[in-house]
Amino acid sequence: MSLNLDELKKLQQKKYRHEFGCFLAEGEHLALELEKAALHKPTLRTSELYVTEEFQHWATTLRKHVITDKQMAQICDTQTPQGIVALVPIAALQLGQATPHSATGEKERAIYLHEIQDPGNLGTILRTLAWFGNFRCLLSPGSVDPFNPKVVRASMGAIFHVPLEVEVPLETLSANFKRIACLDMQGSSLSAKAFKECDCYLFGNEARGVPHEQLQKLGAQPFAIPGSGAIESLNLATVVNMCAYELNRRP
Amino acid sequence: MSLNLDELKKLQQKKYRHEFGCFLAEGEHLALELEKAALHKPTLRTSELYVTEEFQHWATTLRKHVITDKQMAQICDTQTPQGIVALVPIAALQLGQATPHSATGEKERAIYLHEIQDPGNLGTILRTLAWFGNFRCLLSPGSVDPFNPKVVRASMGAIFHVPLEVEVPLETLSANFKRIACLDMQGSSLSAKAFKECDCYLFGNEARGVPHEQLQKLGAQPFAIPGSGAIESLNLATVVNMCAYELNRRP
Numbered sequence: 001m002s003l004n005l006d007e008l009k010k011l012q013q014k015k016y017r018h019e020f021g022c023f024l025a026e027g028e029h030l031a032l033e034l035e036k037a038a039l040h041k042p043t044l045r046t047s048e049l050y051v052t053e054e055f056q057h058w059a060t061t062l063r064k065h066v067i068t069d070k071q072m073a074q075i076c077d078t079q080t081p082q083g084i085v086a087l088v089p090i091a092a093l094q095l096g097q098a099t100p101h102s103a104t105g106e107k108e109r110a111i112y113l114h115e116i117q118d119p120g121n122l123g124t125i126l127r128t129l130a131w132f133g134n135f136r137c138l139l140s141p142g143s144v145d146p147f148n149p150k151v152v153r154a155s156m157g158a159i160f161h162v163p164l165e166v167e168v169p170l171e172t173l174s175a176n177f178k179r180i181a182c183l184d185m186q187g188s189s190l191s192a193k194a195f196k197e198c199d200c201y202l203f204g205n206e207a208r209g210v211p212h213e214q215l216q217k218l219g220a221q222p223f224a225i226p227g228s229g230a231i232e233s234l235n236l237a238t239v240v241n242m243c244a245y246e247l248n249r250r251p
Numbered sequence: 252m253s254l255n256l257d258e259l260k261k262l263q264q265k266k267y268r269h270e271f272g273c274f275l276a277e278g279e280h281l282a283l284e285l286e287k288a289a290l291h292k293p294t295l296r297t298s299e300l301y302v303t304e305e306f307q308h309w310a311t312t313l314r315k316h317v318i319t320d321k322q323m324a325q326i327c328d329t330q331t332p333q334g335i336v337a338l339v340p341i342a343a344l345q346l347g348q349a350t351p352h353s354a355t356g357e358k359e360r361a362i363y364l365h366e367i368q369d370p371g372n373l374g375t376i377l378r379t380l381a382w383f384g385n386f387r388c389l390l391s392p393g394s395v396d397p398f399n400p401k402v403v404r405a406s407m408g409a410i411f412h413v414p415l416e417v418e419v420p421l422e423t424l425s426a427n428f429k430r431i432a433c434l435d436m437q438g439s440s441l442s443a444k445a446f447k448e449c450d451c452y453l454f455g456n457e458a459r460g461v462p463h464e465q466l467q468k469l470g471a472q473p474f475a476i477p478g479s480g481a482i483e484s485l486n487l488a489t490v491v492n493m494c495a496y497e498l499n500r501r502p
Binding site: 231250 | 385412440477478479486492
């Protein structure tokens with residue numbers, strides 16, 4: 001899967017990440033998380049490391065290429081690259097969980113994010129989904145690219161653990177899921193038994209949500225997080241995280 | 252409370268915000284949220300608006316000063332100022348809630364953040380605390396300044412609703428609270444009855460947490476969010492938000 005320097009540079013752009021089928025994860029922390037995830041997810045073992053001289057003796061089971069500091073600076077997104085960057089195959093992330101067990105031992109649930117825009121929000125959501133385990137993350141067309149360096153960084157390695165699918169059209173959900181839940185201002189409380197019984201959880205764009213008409217077409221069941229009424233909305237990642245917490249809450 | 256232009260410019264710096272006892276909230280959305288909060292919190296009514304000509308007829312009960320576009324650009328933190336900025340007295344935010352009722356009708360609880368650094372995290376936390384109501388936010392010395400423009404923006408107006416106290420030393424907590432909870436890797440689950448019975452909830456710095464020795468001195472009771480073990484930690488704001496959710500969860 002080795003790429004030449006010109007190709008590696010191009011991975012800053014979404015178009016080429018998807019054309020080459022891989023993305024970069026910068027820094028030692030992410031490289032360590034990648035190795036850890038690869039223990040349980042063999043497809044991740046085709047990942048490769050590009051390192052500067054400083055890291056040439058870094059112990060790894062992955063294939064390692066030594067490059068110059070200048071080359072590292074050219075392929076990295078950060079101002080001060082850490083001297084180690086992993087090249088990760090996207091296909092490896094579409095398969096099952098990197099962790100063999102989940103927090104609750106329950107069936108896998110899908111989190112569908114419709115046109116999510118903020119890389120920090122997506123990274124935080126992935127971190128929470130990996131924390132609990134047993135979640136799959138589906139992204140609609142027009143969402144931020146999960147292989148964007150900002151998302152990868154904010155995920156703190158969670159991106160290697162959560163199965164991810166991109167460009168999943170909203171209309172296909174009803175064919176693949178039996179009970180779709182959505183979050184709304186009005187609806188049953190998250191603590192209702194019906195919430196746990198859904199198999200797909202749908203969340204809208206940060207500013208616009210999901211159009212009501214489309215929710216109705218999908219037969220999505222509305223749930224709400226009751227509040228004091230002081231402010232109009234919660235942060236999107238906050239809402240997803242509270243839902244993930246509720247689904248993993250042990251009574 | 253009017254300040255001259257030089258003084259307004261200085262409010263970009265924490266030192267002057269605390270010296271003058273006020274901070275700026277930029278943009279129409281925050282101005283509207285401020286007006287809404289002032290309905291229930293009369294001390295906020297001494298806030299003033301600085302507006303460009305475009306906004307000179309903006310309907311408000313607050314005192315309004317018209318300034319030039321150039322002056323607006325000088326006092327604002329954002330690249331493209333929106334033409335309206337509110338000057339808000341800090342003292343008004345240390346008092347009770349701007350909202351007359353809470354989600355659950357329960358007693359007020361304190362959220363203590365120890366050396367929190369990230370403005371986005373603090374803004375998100377305030378948004379959640381305002382959403383539920385009945386929370387007070389205490390910040391340790393060395394925390395990010397809550398009147399920092401980035402926090403104010405990320406709070407989406409929640410900063411006007413949640414009573415805030417800054418520079419609260421960790422050591423003073425045991426004198427003021429009966430039962431202090433902290434989040435840890437080991438501990439009872441958040442869903443345990445004992446969690447709801449605490450009156451102060453303590454959260455550590457994003458990277459370092461709170462030193463164990465200090466937690467022991469305070470007699471803080473540890474609680475945990477059980478996970479799959481795939482990743483090492485959750486985002487700080489995520490943890491606080493899940494706790495706030497649990498405290499307001501209706502069984």
